[in-house]
Amino acid sequence: xxxxxxxxxxxxxxxxxxxxxxxxxxxxxxxxxxxxxxxxxxxxxxxxxxxxxxxxxxxxxxxxxxxxxxxxxxxxxxxxxxxxxxxxxxxxxxxxxxxxxxxxxxxxxxxxxxxxxxxxxxxxxxxxxxxxxxxxxxxxxxxxxxxxxxxxxxxxxxxxxxxxxxxxxxxxxxxxxxxxxxxxxxxxxxxxxxxxxxxxxxxxxxxxxxxxxxxxxxxxxxxxxxxxxxxxxxxxxxxxxxxxxxxxxxxxxxxxxxxxxxxxxxxxxxxxxxxxxxxxxxxxxxxxxxxxxxxxxxxxxxxxxxxxxxxxxxxxxxxxxxxxxxxxxxxxxxxxxxxxxxxxxxxxx
Amino acid sequence: xxxxxxxxxxxxxxxxxxxxxxxxxxxxxxxxxxxxxxxxxxxxxxxxxxxxxxxxxxxxxxxxxxxxxxxxxxxxxxxxxxxxxxxxxxxxxxxxxxxxxxxxxxxxxxxxxxxxxxxxxxxxxxxxxxxxxxxxxxxxxxxxxxxxxxxxxxxxxxxxxxxxxxxxxxxxxxxxxxxxxxxxxxxxxxxxxxxxxxxxxxxxxxxxxxxxxxxxxxxxxxxxxxxxxxxxxxxxxxxxxxxxxxxxxxxxxxxxxxxxxxxxxxxxxxxxxxxxxxxxxxxxxxxxxxxxxxxxxxxxxxxxxxxxxxxxxxxxxxxxxxxxxxxxxxxxxxxxxxxxxxxxxxxxxxxxxxxxxxxxxxxxxxxxxxxxxxxxxxxxxxxxxxxxxxxxxxxxxxxxxxxxxxxxxxxxxxxxxxxxxxxxxxxxxxxxxxxxxxxxxxxxxxxxxxxxxxxxxxxxxxxxxxxxxxxxxxxxxxxxxxxxxxxxxxxxxxxxxxxxxxxxxxxxxxxxxxxxxxxxxxxxxxxxxxxxxxxxxxxxxxxxxxxxxxxxxxxxxxxxxxxxxxxxxxxxxxxxxxxxxxxxxxxxx
Numbered sequence: 001x002x003x004x005x006x007x008x009x010x011x012x013x014x015x016x017x018x019x020x021x022x023x024x025x026x027x028x029x030x031x032x033x034x035x036x037x038x039x040x041x042x043x044x045x046x047x048x049x050x051x052x053x054x055x056x057x058x059x060x061x062x063x064x065x066x067x068x069x070x071x072x073x074x075x076x077x078x079x080x081x082x083x084x085x086x087x088x089x090x091x092x093x094x095x096x097x098x099x100x101x102x103x104x105x106x107x108x109x110x111x112x113x114x115x116x117x118x119x120x121x122x123x124x125x126x127x128x129x130x131x132x133x134x135x136x137x138x139x140x141x142x143x144x145x146x147x148x149x150x151x152x153x154x155x156x157x158x159x160x161x162x163x164x165x166x167x168x169x170x171x172x173x174x175x176x177x178x179x180x181x182x183x184x185x186x187x188x189x190x191x192x193x194x195x196x197x198x199x200x201x202x203x204x205x206x207x208x209x210x211x212x213x214x215x216x217x218x219x220x221x222x223x224x225x226x227x228x229x230x231x232x233x234x235x236x237x238x239x240x241x242x243x244x245x246x247x248x249x250x251x252x253x254x255x256x257x258x259x260x261x262x263x264x265x266x267x268x269x270x271x272x273x274x275x276x277x278x279x280x281x282x283x284x285x286x287x288x289x290x291x292x293x294x295x296x297x298x299x300x301x302x303x304x305x306x307x308x309x310x311x312x313x314x315x316x317x318x319x320x321x322x323x324x325x326x327x328x329x330x331x332x333x334x335x336x337x338x339x340x341x342x343x344x345x346x347x348x349x
Numbered sequence: 350x351x352x353x354x355x356x357x358x359x360x361x362x363x364x365x366x367x368x369x370x371x372x373x374x375x376x377x378x379x380x381x382x383x384x385x386x387x388x389x390x391x392x393x394x395x396x397x398x399x400x401x402x403x404x405x406x407x408x409x410x411x412x413x414x415x416x417x418x419x420x421x422x423x424x425x426x427x428x429x430x431x432x433x434x435x436x437x438x439x440x441x442x443x444x445x446x447x448x449x450x451x452x453x454x455x456x457x458x459x460x461x462x463x464x465x466x467x468x469x470x471x472x473x474x475x476x477x478x479x480x481x482x483x484x485x486x487x488x489x490x491x492x493x494x495x496x497x498x499x500x501x502x503x504x505x506x507x508x509x510x511x512x513x514x515x516x517x518x519x520x521x522x523x524x525x526x527x528x529x530x531x532x533x534x535x536x537x538x539x540x541x542x543x544x545x546x547x548x549x550x551x552x553x554x555x556x557x558x559x560x561x562x563x564x565x566x567x568x569x570x571x572x573x574x575x576x577x578x579x580x581x582x583x584x585x586x587x588x589x590x591x592x593x594x595x596x597x598x599x600x601x602x603x604x605x606x607x608x609x610x611x612x613x614x615x616x617x618x619x620x621x622x623x624x625x626x627x628x629x630x631x632x633x634x635x636x637x638x639x640x641x642x643x644x645x646x647x648x649x650x651x652x653x654x655x656x657x658x659x660x661x662x663x664x665x666x667x668x669x670x671x672x673x674x675x676x677x678x679x680x681x682x683x684x685x686x687x688x689x690x691x692x693x694x695x696x697x698x699x700x701x702x703x704x705x706x707x708x709x710x711x712x713x714x715x716x717x718x719x720x721x722x723x724x725x726x727x728x729x730x731x732x733x734x735x736x737x738x739x740x741x742x743x744x745x746x747x748x749x750x751x752x753x754x755x756x757x758x759x760x761x762x763x764x765x766x767x768x769x770x771x772x773x774x775x776x777x778x779x780x781x782x783x784x785x786x787x788x789x790x791x792x793x794x795x796x797x798x799x800x801x802x803x804x805x806x807x808x809x810x811x812x813x814x815x816x817x818x819x820x821x822x823x824x825x826x827x828x829x830x831x832x833x834x835x836x837x838x839x840x841x842x843x844x845x846x847x848x849x850x851x852x853x854x855x856x857x858x859x860x861x862x863x864x865x866x867x868x869x870x871x872x873x874x875x876x877x878x879x880x881x882x883x884x885x886x887x888x889x890x891x892x893x894x895x896x897x898x899x900x901x902x903x904x905x906x907x908x909x910x911x912x913x914x915x916x917x918x919x920x921x922x923x924x925x926x927x928x929x930x931x932x933x934x935x936x937x938x
Contacts, residue, residue: 198429199426199430201727201752202428202811203693204429204486204512210621241434243435
């Protein structure tokens, strides 16, 4: 599999303090030093980008392509960790290497910032924190990936937003997503529905999806149905297995995009994660390490009508309602989609 | 003179065929070599609780003549999205081996496994006598695979897809059952999202006189039910489709007549989106009902109570919390034979309660239903006093799963942890086999569990405990423990390493978001070579971090097969040289 077109941003550094004892969870004081980042189009190519900010990002991307082209911003690597005891110890390296242009870093095999990083951080760690009640999370985003920045260079969206520093995004997160696991931080009369701990309460997806489908019968809180996470499948051409994401964990396309990049980065590198069961396609051995102009990837989705559309054309809320499945396709395969998507959108409107 | 015990092997095999419990057969096989051999050749059924505990080749060489195989794959917490996709649990290696070794295989029952269309096609091609396929909570296949089963399994009796995830290619797979196919006894397609070809389904039902169990999927509208039921009045177990369309007097009266014709109906489920006005249509069968699953129905309490009041012989009831305490009071007074109660939450993700369902409902049922053995109860508040009452009322409980929706919720009356309440449960319910904890809990509750829960086989822990002592109590005290799953609890290395030997007596241990270090995993793996210690980490290679870093998720299970070969990139296991490896990088393809 040829590596995708690169999107690059700047480093994100996180300094993690490790817990000293294994016997019980220790406080997590995590110092995050985060540089302002420009979001990359990353895996998803650079379809027409509108807006000044996006143009700036695009420009950055281009200039950086020849420099540290392999660097990919995948959401704040350490940002959710204070909530998660277990993540504290992960000591994430600063650079994420997705693209084989930095041979020196390749040996590190990059970092798979997986689904779990985006999804699992919230309640898991908060629960831990509750167990040792003297610990307070430094950041309390519940839906981890919301920490991502709001700029969307890679996807068309309703309007361009300027890239923000992490802190800004964080603040936004804490406003929007009050953590429910940590009681003391939950404001009274919280308008938003409870952000969810992954897998809690323990209800099978089948049942949750049924609930979601009958959510019209459920009391709505502030306009949002009480039904919980609905996991959608995300497949990627050539990857040995698919992943699942809960769209409700994101509030914008950029977050979704970053999270998916993280999840699927390992397949792009092709160095690992490919073994799977016998008979599955094996990648990586022949992957050219200098294929800069490889295929770029595009994020598409299947909507209620069964049509495949390019992600990013419709407003986020509408996307939430209509998206049934996601697929990361090679850019070349998706060429016909963009105009159709826009047309369909127009015809809907 | 021949010893009286040296029967010809055929006689031994015949005698062993009367032993049904695997544990009895296992014991018999240990008596002497000839008994071992007799058992080995005569064993017809195998149950494999963890698909990675042995290899397919190991199974077929141990038991060469199996007719029925039951295999479980992913850990239970996979149901709640805690196990990433691609983790494993593939069925294909099994069916590939069995297709050669067991040409007379009749039954396959799988739970939480990844089943491909290829595997289903292989089933269709390889087993001419195939009769039963149960795929519970499985995924990885589409309706194309089902078409292959329908077309090729001429003697199929059971096709049960309960709650599996099926890719819908087309609803026409039902038409692939040949016209000559008449052997169907049980069909459960409730998980299929899209429409199946209804005329084909009707024809299938008409020509299968032995059909006893039929679970339709949600896409079947209520108007189709009367005709269907008329063709299958012998049904014992029936699941409706959606019941949401406006009540038409014609449809309603047809429905009433159709249900009245099903005199043998004992189990009812489905009822998606059901409008309460439809419910009286089933009143005619309510008296005979032993199982009622209304857990997809958002019927309010008074209508629920009306329905339940018609069902005095109910043994199993699944409902949403719309039933409320008042409805459960009705259950307590009407359903004197109730053995199992499950109350699911209708709106688990909103902060406040939307229904009046509290601990009182369960207390009432525990008092009124003297045969109650199995409880699964979601609610938002509980008290130690209520738990003590329930325990004292129902010492015959064997399964008790309480889920207080908000983690760390204390006793709402006293604000204390619920240690004492759960302690009472384990103390009074001496036959308790399965327990799930929730609410605010300290190490003390684990002390109680370790002391009293001597028959406990499965324990689920979430957001509980303070120190390793908690885990130590469980592992050292629960003699019969087979499965332990823990999330978000501060249990760590010391308890695990101290009780390492215990882990080999269990099927599996799952720990996620706990305090187990990577170094401890390596050490444990070194100490216990017959355990597979698998670390799941989607963020990073744990080798790149110091040993005292915590692992994200940990799955430990005993295995005769050694480390598995199909691990994805985010699963690490420790090999003999004690350097972690991921199989994808270490092994040639």
